[in-house]
Amino acid sequence: MxxxxxxxxxxxxxxxxxxxxxxxxxxxxxxxxxxxxxxxxxxxxxxxxxxxxxxxxxxxxxxxxxxxxxxxxxxxxxxxxxxxxxxxxxxxxxxxxxxxxxxxxxxxxxxxxxxxxxxxxxxxxxxxxxxxxxxxxxxxxxxxxxxxxxxxxxxxxxxxxxxxxxxxxxxxxxxxxxxxxxxxxxxxxxxxxxxxxxxxxxxxxxxxxxxxxxxxxxxxxxxxxxxxxxxxxxxxxxxxxxxxxxxxxxxxxxxxxxxxxxxxxxxxxxxxxxxxxxLNEPPKLTDTGWIQPQKFVGVWWEMHVNKASWNYADTTNLKLADTNWNALKSNGHHGANTANVKRYIDFAAAHGLQSVLVEGWNVGWEDWANNWKEEVFDFVTPYPDFAVAELQQYAQGKGVQLMMHHETSSSVTNYERRQPAAYRFMQEHHYAAVKTGYVGRIIPRGEHHDGQWMVNHYVRTARLTADHRLMVDMHESVRPTGLHRTYPNWLANEAARGNEFNAWSSGNPPEHETILPFTRLMGGPMDYTPGIFQIKLDDWNPARNKGRQVHTTLAKQLALYVTMYSPLQMAADLPEAYEQHLDAFRFIEDVAVDWDDTRILAAEPGDYITTVRKAKGKDEWYLGAITDENARAQSVKLDFLTPGRQYEATIYADGKGASWDQNPMAYQIRRQQVDHKTVLKLLLAPGGGAAVSFKPAGK
CATH class of the missing domain: 2.70.98.10 (Beta-galactosidase; Chain A, domain 5)
Structure with a gap:
C-alpha cells in the first residue's frame, strides 16, 4: 500500500x-x-x-x-x-x-x-x-x-x-x-x-x-x-x-x-x-602567483615542415634501458641541438617572448611511434647534442625560460611511474611549464583517450604539476570542460585539429577557425599554435611539402591571437620566417595573453568572428576579425574605447588581391587616430582577417 x-x-x-x-x-x-x-x-x-x-x-x-x-x-x-x-x-x-x-x-x-x-x-x-x-x-x-x-x-x-x-x-x-x-x-x-x-x-x-x-x-x-x-x-x-x-x-x-x-x-x-x-569548482591552489600566461616560440614547426627531425639518429629497434645513446651517430638534422635552441632563445629575448619550447630534446624518438611500446621515454635523459645545464644558463642570462616537452607516446603507465622524477628534473633546471603529448594508442591497452581512466590521469597530472609549481599544456587529451578554473596551472589543451595539420595533411579549411570558438573552445583555451607567416610550405622542403600550405592569409594568422583565446600563445613559425616580416610580427610582440574585458562584436559559426579584448591592467585593446572562404567587409564601432581619449590604431590587414589560396602573404599595415565614436572599416579577403591594436595616442 x-x-x-x-x-x-x-x-x-x-x-x-x-x-x-x-x-x-x-x-x-x-x-x-x-x-x-x-x-x-x-x-x-x-x-x-x-x-x-x-x-x-x-x-x-x-x-x-x-x-x-x-x-x-x-x-x-x-x-x-x-x-x-x-x-x-x-x-x-x-x-x-x-x-x-x-x-x-x-x-x-x-x-x-x-x-x-x-x-x-x-x-x-x-x-x-x-x-x-x-x-x-x-x-x-x-x-x-x-x-x-x-x-x-x-x-x-x-x-x-x-x-x-x-x-x-x-x-x-x-x-x-x-x-x-x-x-x-x-x-x-x-x-x-x-x-x-x-x-x-x-x-x-x-x-x-x-x-x-x-x-x-x-x-x-x-x-x-x-x-x-x-x-x-x-x-x-x-x-x-x-x-x-x-x-x-x-x-x-x-x-x-x-x-x-x-x-x-x-x-x-x-x-x-x-x-x-x-559550474566548475574554485581554484584548489592557494598560491597562484607563480602562474604566468605567456607567449613562446619553439623548436617544433621545423619538424612539421620537414626541415628538421625529433629523432637524433635514424637507427630503429632501440631499447630505452640498453641503448648507449652517446654512441649513436647523429642524422645531421636533429632540431633540438644546443646551437639551434640558442638561436630561438636569442629570438625570444629580442622580441619580448617569455619562453622557448624544445621538442625532441630527450632520448627515445627513434622508435616511439606505432609500436605500442611500454617504455619509450624516461623524460630525464637528453640527447648528446642537447646541453641541459648550458642551455639553462644561457636562457637565464637572456631572461628567457625553457619549456619542457613530454611526449608519452600514450604509454601513460610509463609516464605516471616517471612523473615525479621528471618534474624534479624540471625544477632543478628551472623549467616552469611542460607540454605533454598522448600520440597513439593508450597503455593500459584498451583504454581510450576519453575514458574514465585517462580523464583521471589528466586531472592527476594537473594536480601533480601544481604540487611542483609547474604549468601544463596537454596535447591529444580529452577536450576541456572548464577545469582550468579549478586548476589554473592547467593553461591550455590541444584536443582539436590544430594549425599543425596544415603541414602534413589536406589542412584545415578556411572556415575551421570560425567554428572552433563555438565548439572546442567552449570548454577552455586551445593551444592552436597560430602565427604562421610562411604560408606556402614548399619553401622549407620542396620535395616533401609540394603544394602544402596554411589555409589562411598572413593577416588572419595575426587575428587568431585574439579570436582563439589562450593564456599560452605560440609564435609557431621559424625565426627566419618572422625576420622577413618584422613589421607584421610587431602585433605578436604587442598582443596580450591575459585580459580585463572581452567583447564579441560580430559572429556567426562557420562564417566570421570579430572579437575585441582589453589587456590586463592596461588601457590597450586588441581586435581580431576572421572570415571563412568568403571575402567580407566589416564596419566596427569603437564604442568600447574610453570616451574623450584619442587612440592610435595600428591595422594589420589583408593586402590588395590577397586570398588564402592564391595570394596569402599579401598584407598591409596602416595607422590612424581613432576615438570611441569612430567606425572602422575592415576588408577581409577570402580566408583572411585583420588584427588591430589600440593604444592611447602619444604613448
Missing amino acids: LLLTASYQAAAQARAPLTARQDKVSLQFALAPDGRPSYAVFYGPKPVILPSRLGLAFADGKGFDGPLVLLGSEVTEVDDTWQPVWGEVRSIRNHYQQLTVHLRQPAATGRRLDLVFRVFADGVGFRYEVPAQPSLAYFTVQDEHTEFNLPANHKAFWIPGDYDSNEYTYSTTRLSEVNSAGIEAIQLKSAPRRVQTPLMLRSDDGLYVNLHEAALVNYPALMLNVDPKTFGLSSQLVPDASGTGAKAYLQAPEHTPWRTIVVADNAPAVLASKLILN
Whole structure:
C-alpha cells in the first residue's frame, strides 16, 4: 500500500512539473506515470529541449533509470562574483536558480538519487548526485540515459564521436544528415551517427544552442548519438577496457559531470557565456602567483615542415634501458641541438617572448611511434647534442625560460611511474611549464583517450604539476570542460585539429577557425599554435611539402591571437620566417595573453568572428576579425574605447588581391587616430582577417 501511495503521489506530482527560471531561460522537471524522470528547457516561449529522459543504468541492473518516486525538492538562488586567476575578463558573475530534486527507488532498499539543475540567463547545467547512503556504496555506471530531444532539424556543426581523437575538421549539416561513415577515422572507427561535444546547433527560428559538459572528473567523456528521424540526441559514454561495456566505477557519495546547454538568440552571446566555468569548482591552489600566461616560440614547426627531425639518429629497434645513446651517430638534422635552441632563445629575448619550447630534446624518438611500446621515454635523459645545464644558463642570462616537452607516446603507465622524477628534473633546471603529448594508442591497452581512466590521469597530472609549481599544456587529451578554473596551472589543451595539420595533411579549411570558438573552445583555451607567416610550405622542403600550405592569409594568422583565446600563445613559425616580416610580427610582440574585458562584436559559426579584448591592467585593446572562404567587409564601432581619449590604431590587414589560396602573404599595415565614436572599416579577403591594436595616442 505504501508503494502504491508513493507511485500515486509521483504521478500526481508529474502533472505539475517542478520549475526553475532565470530571465528568458526556464526548466521543467517531471516524472512520467511510469516513474521515469524527464526535463525540458525553454527560451522564452520557444522550446530548446523537448521533454527528454534522464537516468543512470548500473551494471547490477539496479540503476536510477526508473521507476523512481519523488521525495521532495527545493529551489535556491545564488548571485555572486568571482575573479579568475587569468582569463578573458577580470570578473565573472555567477547567477543562477537551482532546483534540487530528491528521488528514491520504490524498492525495499530505497536507494536515493538527487538531480541538480542550475538555470542561468544563458542556459542550464544539470548533473546526477548519488548521496552517501547505507544501501549503496560501490556502483558501476553501465550507461547514462540522458537525452536532448530537439524540436526541429537544426543546423549542426559536428565532428565524429571518436573515443580517441578530436582532431577532425567540422562538418556542417542538418541533424538528419549527420553521418561520419565517409570520414577517415584518426584513431577509432566512430559510429556513423555519433558526434563529439561540444556540439553547436542553430535553429531556423533564431536560437543558438551549444551542448557540452562541465567539470569532467572521475567519469568518461560525453558523446551524443543522433536520431536522424526524431532529431533526438542520446548520451554515449566512452567505455573502459574491460569489454563489458562498463563506463565508470564509482563510490558514493559521487556525482557526474554537469551536462550543459548554452542557449541564446544571437551567436556572440554563446561565445561570451561563462556558464561552463561557473559550474566548475574554485581554484584548489592557494598560491597562484607563480602562474604566468605567456607567449613562446619553439623548436617544433621545423619538424612539421620537414626541415628538421625529433629523432637524433635514424637507427630503429632501440631499447630505452640498453641503448648507449652517446654512441649513436647523429642524422645531421636533429632540431633540438644546443646551437639551434640558442638561436630561438636569442629570438625570444629580442622580441619580448617569455619562453622557448624544445621538442625532441630527450632520448627515445627513434622508435616511439606505432609500436605500442611500454617504455619509450624516461623524460630525464637528453640527447648528446642537447646541453641541459648550458642551455639553462644561457636562457637565464637572456631572461628567457625553457619549456619542457613530454611526449608519452600514450604509454601513460610509463609516464605516471616517471612523473615525479621528471618534474624534479624540471625544477632543478628551472623549467616552469611542460607540454605533454598522448600520440597513439593508450597503455593500459584498451583504454581510450576519453575514458574514465585517462580523464583521471589528466586531472592527476594537473594536480601533480601544481604540487611542483609547474604549468601544463596537454596535447591529444580529452577536450576541456572548464577545469582550468579549478586548476589554473592547467593553461591550455590541444584536443582539436590544430594549425599543425596544415603541414602534413589536406589542412584545415578556411572556415575551421570560425567554428572552433563555438565548439572546442567552449570548454577552455586551445593551444592552436597560430602565427604562421610562411604560408606556402614548399619553401622549407620542396620535395616533401609540394603544394602544402596554411589555409589562411598572413593577416588572419595575426587575428587568431585574439579570436582563439589562450593564456599560452605560440609564435609557431621559424625565426627566419618572422625576420622577413618584422613589421607584421610587431602585433605578436604587442598582443596580450591575459585580459580585463572581452567583447564579441560580430559572429556567426562557420562564417566570421570579430572579437575585441582589453589587456590586463592596461588601457590597450586588441581586435581580431576572421572570415571563412568568403571575402567580407566589416564596419566596427569603437564604442568600447574610453570616451574623450584619442587612440592610435595600428591595422594589420589583408593586402590588395590577397586570398588564402592564391595570394596569402599579401598584407598591409596602416595607422590612424581613432576615438570611441569612430567606425572602422575592415576588408577581409577570402580566408583572411585583420588584427588591430589600440593604444592611447602619444604613448
